[in-house]
Amino acid sequence: MDNPNLQASLKVNIESIKSCTNGSDDLIVREFRIGSGRAERDIAILYFDGLTDERSINQFIMEPLMQYGHLQGDRSDSKENHLLDRLKNSVLTVGQIREVDRFEWASDSLMNGSIVVMLDGYLTGLSISMAGWEQRAVSEPTNQTVIRGPKEAFTENITVNTALIRRIIKDPRLTLKNRKIGKVTKTNVSIMYIAGIADEEALKEVNKRLEAIDTDSILESGYIEEFIQEESYTIFPTVQNTERPDSVAASLLEGRIAILIDGTPHVLLVPALFVQFFQAAEDYYQRADISTLIRVLRYFGLFIATLVPSLYIAITTYQQEMLPTQLLISLAAQREGVPFPAFIEALIMEATYEILREAGVRMPRAVGQAVSIVGTLVIGQAAVEAGIISASMIIVVSITAISSYVIPEFDMSIAVRILRFIFMGLAAAFGMFGVFVGMSLLLLHLSNLRSFGVPYMAPVGPINIGDQKDVILRVPHNSMNTRPSMFSKLNPIRQRRARNKGK
Amino acid sequence: MMIRKLVSLLLAISLVLPLAGCWDRRELNELAISVAMGIDKSGSQYQVTVQVVQPGEVAMQKGGSEGMTPVTLYKAEGTTIFEAIRKMTTVSSRKIYAAHLRIIVIGEELAREGIGDALDILSRDYELRSDSFLLIAKGTTAAHTLGILTPLEKIPANKIYESIQTSEKVWAPVISVTLDKFINDIESKGKNPVISGIKVSGSNEKGGSLGNMKTTQPAVSIQNNGLAVFRKDRLIGWLNQEDSKGYNYILNNIVSTVGHVDCPHGGQVALEVIHSEAQIKSSFQNGRPRLAVELRTEQNVGEVKCQIDLTDMQVIRELEQQAEQVLQGILEHLLEVSQKKYKSDFIGFGNALHRSNPGEWRSLKTDWDEIFEDAETDVTVKVKIKRTGTVTNSFMEERE
Structure with a gap:
């Protein structure tokens, strides 16, 4: 032209x-x-x-x-x-x-x-x-479900999504800034934050990183996530995503920044810290004491999902003296006639499980039943009865598989799955020594990470006593007087000392 | 460039795995899990017996038991114990794995000649635990003792281990002696060690077959029996049940036990010891060591077999005095056995003296055993009866 x-x-x-x-x-x-x-x-x-x-x-x-x-x-x-x-x-x-x-x-x-x-x-x-095209209605979240709490989730339409958030936070300080990213797709991307609560530095950083994206297409929030996440390589997620408007609202109120992308029901939240991947929306809707207990359970689940197969391998092939005699004998009895070393046995079962899991996600709904029947046969009794796998290994793999889903955020459970294999390798080669060296390295790596300038392990490392109220504990709402200090120092007061104690 | 460096670093690290890894890797089904080791004398050599678990027979699985014995014995002879153990691979398909050793049994014959040399490997080898129980096979060989199958616990070594553990809590004459405790005692100049004895009772032929376990009253059984007294590392004799009891009283090993006293007019009263505290007080008087034992116990009336009025404080006081006399007798007899019969300070007066008079001890310690023989002793016992059970007087008494 x-x-x-x-x-x-x-x-x-x-x-x-x-x-x-x-x-x-x-x-x-x-x-x-x-x-x-x-x-x-x-x-x-x-x-x-x-x-x-x-x-x-x-x-x-x-x-x-x-x-x-x-x-x-x-x-x-x-x-x-x-x-x-x-x-x-x-x-x-x-x-x-x-x-x-x-x-x-x-x-x-x-x-x-x-x-x-x-x-x-x-x-x-x-x-x-006069935009008006066919779109999905607001429906229940499919991944982050709750028993008690709001049951609406984001849709693919960005204006619907922003409206869902604005309906929760009715405050003029809630700010929305639009931009288009992607030279061909020209995808609408919005940044949402509460002025006066969100940290200016973090905001600048987010804008800078979004500005730097130079690509022709943004099809999902995952594209943005990979472009803006920290440069140092890690298997841990440093950007959180959610499909729940209430989670986004809660994060905004903590001083975090939401990034909405047109065409996906997943909204990105930054900065994202390690402990946040163990906080579920429901923690705040049910009683504080049960939430605390469940948090403990989640961290226990993290421990199991990461370490149990490797500990099993390490102990049964190197440090048998750590087992009580009776347990040793019954484990040895189960292993009689099993042709593979414990490590190979564990690899076979873990691989089988991962294949089943992946098949479960990808397969057409209609064949689901067939896959699950075959799957239960393979992972269950048949392998034991055929003498290929010991029964205790089945137990280890099963509890590991289930435990990884106790972690509320899927991104984190993926990281844990990768870790599991690394630890299994270390255990097979070096026994408990390998597992502990691996754990030290893991700890160093985690302490070294940052998400948009905030130390990834905050508020545990560096420790902040005041912020412990929402890490393993979930203290009652009338004691959560201040916002978490790691995201923003602006406007730290959430509420004055509670007088509204129902008297 | 960066990526190439990273990749080559990863490759280098992965090379470490086959290089350094796996050298001491053992799968569970490559282990011969040994739970008991017996050491005997065989001419100038050691005969080592190892009780190895057959896991499939112990942990019953579906379609499990094929009628094999739960444990099997491997024997080998060698100039050193280490050689003998390694030699076992000529008969066993798996290498002996000794980290789960529960008991170490030593034949009486070897014990009389001295066991110091035999125990060296047990304390030196990293695989062995020093908390396994040390036992002397009374009047027989260790090999014979380990060959007996037992009911209830499928693994005989476990049976022995558990029965000592249970017994030492509720029955005074029994005490567990672990390997490290024994070595500690040997090392110290002021105490000679003791070791529990076990005895095989019953006719000897059937003990090693499953038939022994198929009757309600096994023909052969293993029993905890008395304490073996040592001078240095040599067995010099046995304590009978009463003396073993006295030993445990003095060394404060009593958690709970039962004894009896005679009633004034015939019959007996059983007393349960619920608390016992002894103190050894050694001192010097006129250049001679004076060894004092103070024992304070609390007891409950457990069983009454005579006609007495337990509601009367006077009667209780008499019972207390009776109990004091009985205990006094036991302790004095033990001291006499220790000083006169065995001439061995297995109670540990020397150590007590070392603590109270370190200066004098230095000149005494070289020939302590001789001095100990003539030392003056003094035993005081205090008994308190606390409770009489859920009834006061026996119902037979009430009837009169």
Whole structure:
């Protein structure tokens, strides 16, 4: 296109926009005339089929234009834009309306589900937001379910998602900043934070990292996550994602920053610390004492999921003296006739389990039952009875598999799964010594990580006594007087000392 | 560049695995888990017997027992015990794994000749635990003792181990002596060691077959029996049940036990000791060591076999005096056995003297055993009867 600006000739303009979209057949162009006599004009409305709400176009654009358009406007009007202004100000009964004078903008707004109105003889057109396409309704979360608590989850539509958050936090300080990322997909990405609570430095850092993304497509939050996460390599997630508006609201109130991406129900939260991957939304909705107990259980689950197979391998192949005699004898009895070393045995079972798990996620729903039946046979009795695997190994693998799902955040349980194999290798080669060296290295690595400037292990390392209220403990709400200090020092007071004790 | 460096570093690290790893890796089914070791004399050589568990027979699984014995014995002879143990691989398919050794049994014959040399490997080898129980096979060989199968506990070594543990808590004459405790005693100049004895009772042929376990009254059984007294590392004699009891009283090994006293007019009263505290007080008087034992016990009336009025404080006081006399007798007899019969300070008066008079001890310690023989002794016993059970007087008494 030679000239980026709209021309006076309607025909030229339409042709230009058509060529701009390579003559795609779903671009609808409706041409008609408005006005009468000397004021008669050619007018065209353009939109993409399926991206717009056809009924609203008929009702709020076509109808007013055809019925009232001829009453107003006069070619002799001194002001060139007069007719267009009239249309904009008193004819079109729509909310979001904007003038465009460049083809690029016009085609952009078409892509986003707007319609473009162009009038012959004018150098500007109108872009009217009338997006309306088929979309999924707000439904229950599929991954982060709760027994007690709100049961709505984000959808693929970013405006619905921001509305879900705004409905929870009704405060003018809740701020939303939009940007488009992806040269081809032009995906809407929004940053949400509460001004005055979120840390300015972290905010700058988030903006800087988003700014630096230079790619042609953002299809899911995972793309953004990988672009903005810390540079040093780690298997641990340093960006959290959630599909629960209430979790996002809670994080915003703690001074964190949410990144919403159009087209995915997963919202990113930064900074994300180790302990946060063990906090579930429900912890705050049920009694504090049971939440604390369950937190302890989760960390115990973490221990089991990471270390139990490796400890089993280490103890049964190197440090048999650590077992009580009776246990040693019964384990030895189970291993009689098992042809593989314990490490290979564990690898076989872990691999079998991982295959089953992956198959369970990927397979078509219809064959699910067949897979689970075969799976239970393989992982269960048959392997033991055939004498290939010892019964105790089945127990170890099963408890490990279940324990990894006690961790509320999926990203963390993936990290734990990877760790498990590393530790198994260390245990097979070096016994308990290997396991402990591995643990020391793991601890060093974790202490070395940061998420958007915040130490990953905070508030445990560096320790902060005041912030322990929400790590392993979940103290009652009337004692949570301050916000966690690791994210932001602004506005630390959540509530004054509780007087509202139901007296 | 960075990535290439990282990859080559990872490759180098992965090379460590086959290099350094796995050298002492043993799968569970490559182990011959030995739970008891017996050491005997065989000419100028040691005969070592090892009781190895057959896991499949002990931990019953579906379709399990094929009628094999739960344990099997491996024997080998060698000039040193280490050689003998290694030699066992000529008969055993698996290497003997000794970390779970529960008991070490020493034949009486070897014990009389001295066991110091034999115990060296047991304290030196890293695989062995020093908390396994040391026992003397009274009047027989260790090999014979370990060959007896026992009911209730499938593994005979476990039976012996558990029965000592249970017994020492509720029955005064029994005490467990672990390997490290024995070595400690040998090392100290002021105490000679003792070791519990076990005895095989019953006819000898059937003890090693499953048949022994298939009757309600096994023909052969293993029994804890008295304490073996040592001078240095040599067995010099046995304490009978009463003396063993006295030994445990003095060394404060009593958790609970039962004894009896005679009633004034015939019959007996059984008294349960619920608390016992003894102190050894050695001192010097006129250049001669004076060894004092003070014992304080609390007891309950456990069983009444005579006609007395337990509601009367006077009667209780008489019972207390009776009990004091009985205990006094036991302790004095033990001291006499120790001083006159065995001439061995296995009670540890020397150590007590070392603590109270370190200066004098230095000149005495070289020939302590001779001085000990003539030392003056003094025993005081204090008994308190606390409770009489859920009834006061015997119902037979109430009837009169």
